[in-house]
Amino acid sequence: MTLPRIYSMLERALLAIFGLLCLGAALVFCFIIATNFETRHNVPAWLAILGGLVLSAVSLKIAFTGTAWSYFERKIPYHPPPPGEDA
Secondary structure, eight states, X not given: OOOOOXXXXXXXXXXXXXXXXXXXXXXXXXXXXXHOGGGGGOHHHHHHHHHHHHXXXXXXXXXXHSSXXXXXXXXXXXXXXXXXXXX
């Protein structure tokens, strides 16, 4: 069984800064698309917005929770009964 990686406080702080930078970049691209009519059909700009939002979401999730595993992917620890008590 693989254990989830627990990030240190320094890594969590750096990921929070990275997440906020990605969110800021996505908002800048949203502003460019909203104000410039010619760029509304620009696929790389939309991909930059999507990538910035996804990277910021993952980075901020790790920064707040300390792990990249989702709640439903966590394995429940199984403790077998002691050797004389069969379930």
